[in-house]
Amino acid sequence: MKKRYIFVLLILLFMLIGCTEGEPVEDSNPTEMTMSECRDTPLAVGCYIPSTDLDHISTVPVEYLIDENFDTERINQAPRNWLLYKNEEYKADGVKAMIAEADGGNLFVKMYSDGLRAPAFPQSAPTPTFIFTTKFNLDIDRKGIAYGSIWIPSEVPSNSISLGVSTGAVNTISVVIGSDLKVNVKVGGPFFYYSGSGDGGTEYQTAFTLTKDLWYDFRFEWDASLNEVKAFIIIDNVESLLYSGEFHISNKVNAEESGAILVPNVFKVTMPRYMSGWAYLDNVKVERKGE
Amino acid sequence: MKKMLSILLILLTGLLTLPALNLKAADTLVYTDSDYARLHAVIQHVDNVLKYGHEYNEDTKLIPDAINTLTGEPARWTFPNRAQVPYADIANQQNFFRTLVALSNVTGSDKYKNEAVDIMGEFMTNYQSPNGLFYWGGHRAINLDTLEVQSTEGPNGPHELKNMMPFYELMMEVDEERTLKFMRQLWTAHFYWSTTDMNRHGSYSTAYDTNVFGQSIPGDVIVMDNDGNPIIPQDSPGLLPFVNSATDLAYAAFALSNHTFDTVPAEWAKYLMRQYNLASNPITGMTVYQFKSTLVSKSPIECSDPAYTNSGCGDRVARQFRDFGVIAREPNVAWKNTQAIYVDNILMLLEAADKYGVSHFADWARDYMEGYLEYAYIRVDGRNKIIPMFIDGTVTYGYVVPEVGYFGPSNMRIDYVDMPTTYLLPILRTILQQDNDADKEKLWSYFRDIVYTFGIGDIGELGGATPNLNIDTSIDDPFALMTMVELYDETKNPAYLEVARTIGNNIVREKFHRGFFVQSEIMLYSRLDQPDTLALLTLDAVLRGIDLDDMPFYLADSGYIHGYLLSDDGVVEDRSYTQNVIYTKTIFDWE
Numbered sequence: 001m002k003k004r005y006i007f008v009l010l011i012l013l014f015m016l017i018g019c020t021e022g023e024p025v026e027d028s029n030p031t032e033m034t035m036s037e038c039r040d041t042p043l044a045v046g047c048y049i050p051s052t053d054l055d056h057i058s059t060v061p062v063e064y065l066i067d068e069n070f071d072t073e074r075i076n077q078a079p080r081n082w083l084l085y086k087n088e089e090y091k092a093d094g095v096k097a098m099i100a101e102a103d104g105g106n107l108f109v110k111m112y113s114d115g116l117r118a119p120a121f122p123q124s125a126p127t128p129t130f131i132f133t134t135k136f137n138l139d140i141d142r143k144g145i146a147y148g149s150i151w152i153p154s155e156v157p158s159n160s161i162s163l164g165v166s167t168g169a170v171n172t173i174s175v176v177i178g179s180d181l182k183v184n185v186k187v188g189g190p191f192f193y194y195s196g197s198g199d200g201g202t203e204y205q206t207a208f209t210l211t212k213d214l215w216y217d218f219r220f221e222w223d224a225s226l227n228e229v230k231a232f233i234i235i236d237n238v239e240s241l242l243y244s245g246e247f248h249i250s251n252k253v254n255a256e257e258s259g260a261i262l263v264p265n266v267f268k269v270t271m272p273r274y275m276s277g278w279a280y281l282d283n284v285k286v287e288r289k290g291e
Numbered sequence: 292m293k294k295m296l297s298i299l300l301i302l303l304t305g306l307l308t309l310p311a312l313n314l315k316a317a318d319t320l321v322y323t324d325s326d327y328a329r330l331h332a333v334i335q336h337v338d339n340v341l342k343y344g345h346e347y348n349e350d351t352k353l354i355p356d357a358i359n360t361l362t363g364e365p366a367r368w369t370f371p372n373r374a375q376v377p378y379a380d381i382a383n384q385q386n387f388f389r390t391l392v393a394l395s396n397v398t399g400s401d402k403y404k405n406e407a408v409d410i411m412g413e414f415m416t417n418y419q420s421p422n423g424l425f426y427w428g429g430h431r432a433i434n435l436d437t438l439e440v441q442s443t444e445g446p447n448g449p450h451e452l453k454n455m456m457p458f459y460e461l462m463m464e465v466d467e468e469r470t471l472k473f474m475r476q477l478w479t480a481h482f483y484w485s486t487t488d489m490n491r492h493g494s495y496s497t498a499y500d501t502n503v504f505g506q507s508i509p510g511d512v513i514v515m516d517n518d519g520n521p522i523i524p525q526d527s528p529g530l531l532p533f534v535n536s537a538t539d540l541a542y543a544a545f546a547l548s549n550h551t552f553d554t555v556p557a558e559w560a561k562y563l564m565r566q567y568n569l570a571s572n573p574i575t576g577m578t579v580y581q582f583k584s585t586l587v588s589k590s591p592i593e594c595s596d597p598a599y600t601n602s603g604c605g606d607r608v609a610r611q612f613r614d615f616g617v618i619a620r621e622p623n624v625a626w627k628n629t630q631a632i633y634v635d636n637i638l639m640l641l642e643a644a645d646k647y648g649v650s651h652f653a654d655w656a657r658d659y660m661e662g663y664l665e666y667a668y669i670r671v672d673g674r675n676k677i678i679p680m681f682i683d684g685t686v687t688y689g690y691v692v693p694e695v696g697y698f699g700p701s702n703m704r705i706d707y708v709d710m711p712t713t714y715l716l717p718i719l720r721t722i723l724q725q726d727n728d729a730d731k732e733k734l735w736s737y738f739r740d741i742v743y744t745f746g747i748g749d750i751g752e753l754g755g756a757t758p759n760l761n762i763d764t765s766i767d768d769p770f771a772l773m774t775m776v777e778l779y780d781e782t783k784n785p786a787y788l789e790v791a792r793t794i795g796n797n798i799v800r801e802k803f804h805r806g807f808f809v810q811s812e813i814m815l816y817s818r819l820d821q822p823d824t825l826a827l828l829t830l831d832a833v834l835r836g837i838d839l840d841d842m843p844f845y846l847a848d849s850g851y852i853h854g855y856l857l858s859d860d861g862v863v864e865d866r867s868y869t870q871n872v873i874y875t876k877t878i879f880d881w882e
Binding site for chain 1: 321322323324326327330331334335338339342343361362363364369370371373374397398400441444445446598599601695700701702703805806835854855858860861862863864865866881
């Protein structure tokens with residue numbers, strides 16, 4: 001009997017020693033918790049259920065065009081589908097773009113810039129104050145034609161103005177009408193981030209000088225497969241070539257000759273910093289370029 | 292004798308049966324199906340990241356920094372001319388590497404760690420500059436279309452690490468030689484031994500120096516004036532010693548010393564960190580973002596436009612906040628970039644104190660945190676806030692900035708700043724690394740208020756006694772989760788663990804969508820550097836009884852890319868960060 005007691009005592013002692021090594025009580029409601037069968041086999045079949053293929057949307061771009069004669073817009077309002085750039089530093093009326101009606105009933109956009117402020121970037125580049133844009137997409141075709149009409153008014157102080165197409169923030173091809181009303185063509189730029197040298201694109205002079213109080217139509221063409229950009233002026237239905245050449249290096253990936261051409265997706269009108277005044281816009285259109 | 296034995300038997304039986312009632316699970320916590328559900332979500336996320344990350348370009352093991360959860364494609368950096376670059380910036384993926392290793396630890400499967408090794412191995416083999424720097428960080432990434440190095444700053448963007456704190460343990464395992472070379476060159480490229488200037492930017496053309504730490508350590512840059520105040524030199528020629536870059540330099544040096552048993556790099560790290568300590572305000576204890584101000588190197592004409600914020604025009608705070616007098620200097624701002632000072636740097640200091648024996652760093656951390664919380668912490672409308680001020684306590688709250696500058700537009704009113712949950716971990720870890728309770732009490736008091744205000748409940752007295760936690764808290768935050776896990780780990784009070792489980796469940800419910808962890812249901816990108824999955828695995832490890840010291844440790848999630856890009860409107864150029872332009876996109880922004 002004594003031996004039996006001693007045996008039981010020894011067993012209990014061993015149990016006690018074993019228990020003193022254990023952790024303190026952890027679970028507040030241990031009776032409500034049951035051990036997961038997957039604790040030790042988290043990746044096993046029956047525990048882990050891999051995702052099925054996720055239902056992702058297509059990344060193929062959707063192409064769309066522009067056809068703006070502004071005739072359905074509201075007078076004295078900014079036109080729909082257009083973005084007029086401003087930041088906190090701009091005065092309330094520092095830049096304006098609003099619909100106006102001509103004597104014959106035609107609606108067009110009156111544009112004003114005070115020339116005082118500009119976007120912060122690119123720094124050290126001739127960044128314009130007035131930036132008025134709308135977008136299109138011809139990323140599959142990679143070619144297209146854009147039109148726009150400009151009127152330089154005499155009834156109010158006029159301004160230098162440019163209009164054309166851009167790849168994002170970088171000009172592709174545009175016409176620049178100076179305060180002397182001479183017409184230049186600008187290809188590419190600015191691509192300041194890359195060169196660090198104030199690269200503002202390349203500007204070409206033309207033989208044309210505009211007259212105030214007349215509508216002038218311009219046409220821009222681009223074709224990435226031909227590496228070609230063009231600008232035309234249309235006067236009395238007669239089209240005159242202003243410039244024809246290759247895409248500027250700033251329209252290529254990393255501004256490298258070997259880089260892929262990046263096609264335009266923005267129709268852009270700008271007026272420069274440090275000059276103030278008005279100009280008018282009408283008939284903006286982007287259409288597909290045939291074969 | 293028989294009677295005595297009987298009494299003894301009864302006593303022993305009583306002793307054993309009382310605790311044994313509860314100790315059926317004493318050797319391990321109960322790991323429930325709910326616990327497994329969280330792990331299941333993490334595994335699915337990781338598997339999807341690996342699947343879709345690898346799928347994009349099968350010629351590489353590299354994966355993108357973030358995945359578009361609507362398309363499964365990589366996030367892309369869009370340059371001003373629309374050029375789009377799907378990017379892998381390995382510096383920005385450190386929490387994912389930690390997640391992979393942690394996942395192998397908790398699942399017992401090597402496959403996740405092997406993925407980490409494979410990705411890191413390809414990167415280290417192919418994308419280390421001859422001078423030792425890796426092509427990663429703030430201005431360099433790998434283009435996943437071409438597998439070439441892409442710069443976002445210019446054709447030759449510099450090397451820049453700001454609080455990225457690479458997973459050196461893994462890198463050492465993958466390629467020790469390349470890792471050591473990088474750690475040494477990090478100092479050669481960023482630290483100017485002759486002038487003690489430090490530049491956040493390092494050049495890839497700086498030659499590798501085999502004797503990088505061979506200089507003798509110079510005198511301190513910071514000396515005191517007659518009143519005992521630090522004199523901040525204003526002679527830095529554009530080489531601004533931002534603490535976020537210094538944190539990475541110091542961390543690399545400590546890791547290097549720890550690995551090589553050469554104490555000299557660690558001494559340099561201590562020297563560098565000491566400059567920030569010396570530049571701290573002696574009254575408030577608050578510390579600085581940089582210990583030098585910049586030298587004016589540009590002409591007055593160039594700098595006449597306040598919107599031109601190049602540091603060559605002088606101290607940018609002095610320009611924009613000149614109404615505040617001499618305290619208005621970039622080093623002294625205590626309402627912006629404070630994450631770099633009071634979170635990332637503190638976590639590194641504490642890591643160095645804990646792992647590398649630099650015990651006085653824990654004292655510095657306490658001084659900084661106590662000073663900052665005492666002066667700048669405030670609870671407003673039931674929310675944790677920071678009072679905007681300079682480090683001497685001069686409050687800028689309510690000030691309307693008269694002109695545009697580096698810190699924002701004109702007419703900007705300086706207001707309280709939300710205190711993010713990221714502050715929880717540095718405060719807690721600072722407390723836990725103090726030796727005496729007396730040194731813990733002040734911070735614990737703030738910590739208790741802050742945790743309560745985040746909606747987690749009352750953590751109780753110092754040491755974890757008598758908590759009254761909000762078991763149904765709605766917070767879904769990884770830092771709150773890691774805080775509760777580490778509190779539990781320290782105190783073994785199960786109340787913290789129960790709240791941790793609630794927070795973990797909240798994270799999965801609120802952030803696991805479309806097969807990925809995202810910041811919230813509507814956010815477009817799943818970012819690899821997000822800390823949620825690592826936090827969930829930390830909880831999982833504790834529930835399995837894995838020692839937290841055996842788990843990859845959270846240090847930062849500050850990875851970013853900075854450079855020129857197309858702004859959100861798609862028509863003007865901007866210079867910004869992935870965090871501001873890309874990771875803010877929602878599923879409704881996707882065209």
